[in-house]
Amino acid sequence: MKEKFLLKLDRINKWRMQKISNRNFLVLLAFVVGIIGGLAAALLKGMTHFIASTLQDDIDWHYKYSFYLIFPLIGILLSVLYVRKFLKGKNFEHGITPIIYAISRKSSKVESHNIYSQIITSAITVGFGGSSGLEAPIAYSGAAIGSSTGRFFGLSYKELTMLLACGAAAGISGAFNSPVAGMIFAIEILLPEFSIPAFIPLLISAALAAVVSRLLYSEPLFHTAVTEWEVQALFFYILLAVIVGVYSIYFSRISQIVKKWFSSITNPYNKVWFSGISLGLMIFLFPALYGEGYLTIQQILDGQFDAIVKNSLFADYKNIGWVVICYTVLTLFAKSFAVLFTLNGGGNGGVFGPSLVMGGLIGFAFAYGMNLTGLVQLNVPNFVMAGMAAALSGVMHAPLTGMFLIAEITGGYTLMVPLMLVASISYLINRSVMKHSIYTKALAESGDLLSYEDKDRTVLSMMKLRYLIETNFVILRPDETPKDRQSEIIHSKRNIFPIVDVKGKLLGIIYSERLFSILLGEEGGSDRTFEQIAQKPNDIIRGDENMEVVMAKMNRDDVWILPVTDRDNHYLGFVSKSSVFNKYRALLVRQGHYLE
Template sequence: MSRFTATLERLNKWRMQRVSNRNFIIILAFVVGIVGGVAAALLKGMTHSIASFLQDDIEWQYKYSLYLVFPLIGILLSVLYLRKVLRGKKFEHGITPIIYAISRKSSKIESHNIYSQIITSALTVGFGGSSGLEAPIAHSGAAIGSNIGRFFGLSYKEVTMLLACGASAGISGAFNSPLAGMIFSIEILLTEFSIPVLIPLLISSALAAVISKILYNEPLFYTSVTDWEVNALLFYLLLAVIVGLYTIYFSKLSQEVKKWMIKIHSPYIRVWVSGLSLGLLIFIFPALYGEGYLTIQQILDGQFNSVVQNSLFSDYRDIGWVVLAYTVLTLFAKSLAALITVNSGGNGGVFGPSLVMGGLLGFAFAYGVNLTGLATLNVPNFVMAGMAGALSGIMHAPLTGIFLIAEVTGSYTLMVPLMIVASISYLINRNGMKHSIYTKVLADSGDLISYEDKDRTVLSMMKLRYIIETNFVILRPNEKPSDRKSDIIHSKRNIFPIVESDGKFLGIIYSERLFSILLGEEEGVNRNFGTLAQKPNDFVRLDEDMDVVMKKMNREDVWILPVIDKTGKYLGFISKSAVFNKYRALLMRQGNYLD
């Protein structure tokens, strides 16, 4: 292995001399796309093999009773893997950690995520966990891109580019939708769009779709799309409003479920609580088992009572209003089940559940209208529009929602309804929830890159401890100006901190006053610094955000402020000069992703 690494390092040195980074990124985009496609196929294959074994291969009279505990087993196995195999290595799931890595960790994602995301999500979803595979495979793909870029010693912006290529490859391979994979990275990860970004993303997404299709050719949905009718436009508008409001509900529920789960400190107790809760929900609503795509496919095939089938209410599956009411209950149960799964220790994402919830909502709306006799709506069309709307609202990614549904259905016939429902749902959610389900936590902690307020964003990226200046002459309160005359005269700073021997900050004194005292223009040459100390206009605590620091400086109209810790001990000074220098450096770092 060391010989192989050494060979790669020699190759990399040769490459740095002969191949420009711009062209090398294109080459690596091919590599990331191929590996990402293999990872997507592997994840889908593993998950569906586990699910098939549990549902079809086991022959036992009472095997269906085990469906109540399968999700618990899957989550438990996932937690055991994290605690026993990874042994304390940091593991995070979902899209949020990818965004955080771009914002705060120089696009560094730990290499174990390449395989850990696949293993844990296959166990979670394969055993019936009610979540999706798309976020884990996007995370795995992002880890592939990040680690390849860092291995070759590329810059931050180039590693970020490859990270986005990996995420695109993951989504593309999972859905066999290269265009949606590319747009996903542009909307969710890169935030700013430029033409140079487009080519590597296209390459990775296209290759991943090809590789995934070769290795595991199973389309997400089969459906025969019919053209939409202009007379149904009002109903598409109504559906858009309903979906938008529902996405706000789901986003708020996500925050509450996360709070509930955090209160359960023991990971194993959390597994039991969540596993048993999921088992109960699946017992009442069998459609919640696993990803949920099978139910949507059955609805698209015209089996409108499939939601009720195999449930406790299957005897009433031919009664339309029972089907409608049960679908609505399943919709809300799905939102709870998905959030319990992803917050309990299992690995999965809300990408897939968003599609299922949107599909159920679109079905309930169209089926309900048809029951009233007010109109005759094409149910499959509304199912697909609902999926696009839910994805758009929850993720704040309308283009991803539109093109994903258009690609997975194999037709752009519904483009206009998809655009209407996705855009309105997004606007409603954006009005009610400023940040998406992925970025809310980061926005609250100040770790989100936002180009709507670039000044505040760049300030939020600064860490105060890295720009503290400490080259100041420290004066003790029992000392006198005459005692430190030489140090004062030769200091390159015009401000002196007065600090106790135990580090406690007492105050400051400026060089102008000290020179005046030493020259006899002002009395005090025999006074100690404890009596001469001045209280600063304000001070900065180490844990304060840079946005707060700048507000203090502007409010007091000062150029420099002392920094202290929680106990009041002196740490140094923070100056506007240091802030501006760091600001310029970060602006250059956060410039275009490719020059």
């Protein structure tokens, strides 16, 4: 039955390739991906809202609020159990980084189970109060939808990458009801080099996802009435951007520290207990950390400036302005640890949403604090929205995404000039210290980042040494003589011979010119063993070294070919500049057609 279905599918696909060009077919698939991506976004938001509302509103018993402290622990534990019990043998990751890695290293192939597993685990994590965002999981789910659709129809890397980006754009668009931000997110984060035709599929997917999501789940992310910005306040927007830019550097660095610390805990359930209990204690002190944190931002936008304090242990001091400011700053720094503990402890989510919340808190504390001085009166909601754009721009290195996302959320472009300023300044400050964003730093360090700023280095990083090793060489034994192997030496098409002992270890090399000289009697001693006449190679390539190191070794001694061994010096073969250049040329062609 399955074979008949695949045969029929193959016939349909062959007919499609004859009748419909790949470019037109890509547009049709962009429609499909956009609709499915919108459905996935609506499903994720609906599931999360259902779990959260059930725990907070529908269940009514006297001590239920005390359980808020353990709900995040339960959510993280359920997420880990789901992954370990239902996704056995399957790779499960979270965040935007694996999507970028899939484009760079996995030919844009994202495992299909991410379509549903990202939705289930993130809904459980955030619905139970985990302090993370839904945007990264839905982008991952959308990327899996696009990648699976492309692979189903046997599309090439170029089309597969485009559909993956269409799916991610659809996810972001559906999550925020922001089609322009979804499209720009895909371009800035996933497709750093693009051409004009790339806009069309992205526009279609993002627009359809926004329509479908709004039809099924129409509740907007924020309700706000942004007023016109004042020229006199421009200096304060710039000052806010500097503060947020510095904070984004702090958050990027602390995220690496926390990640490294959690990686030292080998037992996954120990991570769950530690992160869950720590998160519960932080929520006890700072209730605004419960869940995504959008509710607190909405209350501030509504003018409830004491909202962040009134449900806490310090509620009695909610009318004291400086207490509100100090408590907001403490909540801000606690949020950075809460989100990192949630994600590294086993919960699923992303830093996209938390970045908005942290930026909003900085904007509130800054504007409200300035107003308390009596020296100036700033529009607090405007600065909250500006802080959100600045944080997203700095943390993600995506100024256009931050700017257009906030513009769409506010329902207009009233704040466009301040948003342009804060987004660009925050980005430049972070970029001056952190060359790579929170998403790409780990990939850059491992050499797995596809970057268009240094194409030579990027192409080299895409190569895998194991695919370039050549093995069709005549292997000589140390106890043999040139006379013993005369026939094979003469008829070999290679001009270099490895000398390898019975244990497989490389003892040396010898070039054909010297062997011919010995066989012709010019050097004499044709009965000497290969061990006696072996030459030491200029250098040795280890099988796990990256291609940048390989080329550096070749260029240092100006050699064309070098032997490859493992860490125990076992002979694996040779790598030559010819094979590297051939692969380099093929990858350049692939990149040239990347987004035509």
